[in-house]
Amino acid sequence: MQGVIGFGGFSPVRRTLIGAMEALSNSERQRRIEKARQLGRDTRLGRMHVAGPEDTEPAAPDPARPGLATGLATGLAPGLAPYCMIQAGPGQKLTRAPLAERQLAPHEVRIGVRACGVCRTDLHVIDGELPNIAYPIVPGHEVVGRIDQLGSDVFDLAIGQRVGVCWLAATCGRCRYCTTGRENLCDEASFTGYTSPGGYASHIIMDSRFVIPLTPEGDDAGDAPLLCAGLIGWRSLQRVGDGQNIGLYGFGAAAHIALQILLYQGRKVFAFTRADDHASQSFANRLGASWAGSSEERPPEDLDAAILYAPVGALLPAALRAVRKGGRVICAGIHMSDIPSFPYAILWGEREIVSIANVTRADAKSFFPAARKADVRVHTRSYPLLEAERALADLRSGRLQGAAVLIP
Ligand SMILES: [Zn+2]
Numbered sequence: 001m002q003g004v005i006g007f008g009g010f011s012p013v014r015r016t017l018i019g020a021m022e023a024l025s026n027s028e029r030q031r032r033i034e035k036a037r038q039l040g041r042d043t044r045l046g047r048m049h050v051a052g053p054e055d056t057e058p059a060a061p062d063p064a065r066p067g068l069a070t071g072l073a074t075g076l077a078p079g080l081a082p083y084c085m086i087q088a089g090p091g092q093k094l095t096r097a098p099l100a101e102r103q104l105a106p107h108e109v110r111i112g113v114r115a116c117g118v119c120r121t122d123l124h125v126i127d128g129e130l131p132n133i134a135y136p137i138v139p140g141h142e143v144v145g146r147i148d149q150l151g152s153d154v155f156d157l158a159i160g161q162r163v164g165v166c167w168l169a170a171t172c173g174r175c176r177y178c179t180t181g182r183e184n185l186c187d188e189a190s191f192t193g194y195t196s197p198g199g200y201a202s203h204i205i206m207d208s209r210f211v212i213p214l215t216p217e218g219d220d221a222g223d224a225p226l227l228c229a230g231l232i233g234w235r236s237l238q239r240v241g242d243g244q245n246i247g248l249y250g251f252g253a254a255a256h257i258a259l260q261i262l263l264y265q266g267r268k269v270f271a272f273t274r275a276d277d278h279a280s281q282s283f284a285n286r287l288g289a290s291w292a293g294s295s296e297e298r299p300p301e302d303l304d305a306a307i308l309y310a311p312v313g314a315l316l317p318a319a320l321r322a323v324r325k326g327g328r329v330i331c332a333g334i335h336m337s338d339i340p341s342f343p344y345a346i347l348w349g350e351r352e353i354v355s356i357a358n359v360t361r362a363d364a365k366s367f368f369p370a371a372r373k374a375d376v377r378v379h380t381r382s383y384p385l386l387e388a389e390r391a392l393a394d395l396r397s398g399r400l401q402g403a404a405v406l407i408p
């Protein structure tokens with residue numbers, strides 16, 4: 001992968017605006033505002049919300065707002081108005097819609113999207129399998145882009161800066177979870193492309209405190225899947241313990257990234273796929289798996305831990321049977337079909353079942369250096385954003401090896 005920088009200038013979750021102002025000396029603040037001016041951008045006016053599909057054709061570009069008119073930060077052709085792919089309700093097709101304008105809140109930034117990965121969670125959103133989806137919804141939570149507008153109180157990010165957006169869009173900052181390092185469990189959290197507009201769009205507006213700074217240079221399409229598949233893979237790896245034999249059930253975007261880190265850590269990987277998915281099995285073998293086969297098979301060696309990336313409840317008893325005593329099965333998906341009943345004997349022996357929910361900003365902070373060390377390479381297939389439906393269909397059918405990425 002391309003290297004990614006750390007979080008040196010990243011704001012604490014609930015930093016007050018006064019604190020933010022005090023954190024910078026007057027001269028430094030003036031310098032940053034001046035720098036933004038020199039780059040020819042309005043630092044205060046952000047102008048976008050998600051319009052419904054019934055809205056009319058995109059408005060003509062406004063030459064008074066160069067960020068909108070030139071498409072400089074997005075790679076959009078000059079004159080092309082901001083747009084998104086939107087879904088009006090569960091099961092409906094995604095359609096192209098213009099992005100209407102709105103003022104940025106003081107702590108928000110607008111990002112010109114360069115690439116947005118396609119995640120299995122997007123399928124759960126599109127199929128209406130998650131509660132409280134904010135229709136009409138723009139999916140997408142694996143975004144790489146460049147900041148093209150800053151809210152008036154954002155001083156730790158800059159116009160033109162290359163950044164990422166992940167699933168976690170905001171948290172309350174006050175609850176028992178937020179104050180104990182578990183903001184992924186916050187009851188008031190909002191999630192990109194689920195309860196707030198996502199990255200299947202030319203632009204996205206985000207709370208600056210949840211934006212992830214990236215290295216200035218990098219492969220936008222290659223880095224996009226790291227923002228969810230990579231992060232969820234990483235969070236699930238924190239739970240496998242120190243065992244040697246690790247099983248990965250469902251060999252898609254997250255698993256192929258997790259495998260590379262596991263191999264770097266000196267472990268053996270056993271990859272499980274659908275019985276007839278020989279393409280994914282040989283993909284896993286090519287990446288260095290010790291064994292790849294059907295999820296209905298027992299692996300040649302007992303596992304110390306298994307991670308379920310496939311949303312199939314029947315895999316849980318299968319994985320329990322494959323792990324040795326004291327082993328752990330980690331469910332990494334946000335949604336799973338019902339788990340069939342199973343005999344207590346396959347759980348007995350101090351085997352454990354745990355789930356992974358969402359990600360934290362701390363996950364991002366620790367993941368990117370680890371991915372760089374492990375020289376993680378993401379296998380991607382790019383699609384034009386307007387062909388989002390085709391990318392989703394390929395993911396659904398299992399025709400993909402690696403990750404699908406949409407390019408506006
Ligand atoms: Zn995801």
Ligand SMILES: [Zn+2]
Nearest residue numbers: 172175178186
């Ligand atoms: Zn909270």
